[in-house]
Amino acid sequence: MTYVDGFVIAVPKAHLEAYKKMASTANEVWREHGALSYVECLGDDVPMGELTSFPRAVQAKEDEIVVFSWITYRDRAHRDAVNAKVMADERVKALMENMPFDGKRMIYGGFNVMIES
Numbered sequence: 001m002t003y004v005d006g007f008v009i010a011v012p013k014a015h016l017e018a019y020k021k022m023a024s025t026a027n028e029v030w031r032e033h034g035a036l037s038y039v040e041c042l043g044d045d046v047p048m049g050e051l052t053s054f055p056r057a058v059q060a061k062e063d064e065i066v067v068f069s070w071i072t073y074r075d076r077a078h079r080d081a082v083n084a085k086v087m088a089d090e091r092v093k094a095l096m097e098n099m100p101f102d103g104k105r106m107i108y109g110g111f112n113v114m115i116e117s
Contacts, residue, residue, distance in 0.1 A: 002113040003073045007106060010060035011067050015100035022095050029092055033085040036072040058105045
């Protein structure tokens with residue numbers, strides 16, 4: 001069954017173009033190393049909840065946009081193999097040094113797909 005890495009971050013609107021460039025490079029790298037798909041989504045209808053919400057989860061500020069993204073793999077072993085290659089890639093090392101968002105507020109995790117159609 002498919003395996004998914006999911007991410008939620010807050011990107012300053014002033015850095016959105018830099019983020020898009022970074023995401024484009026990341027897409028190329030992950031796909032070159034075998035990821036099945038790579039998706040980046042900009043928040044459009046993500047209201048601030050009273051207890052929980054995407055903006056609250058990443059402590060989004062007024063001048064930031066919530067980004068939800070995911071990468072798919074055949075399974076967990078495939079994900080681990082792809083990510084090992086990705087993390088050794090010099091392009092990713094360069095991206096990690098100049099992230100246009102606060103990485104400390106990023107939420108991420110790996111998920112086994114339960115239902116897929």
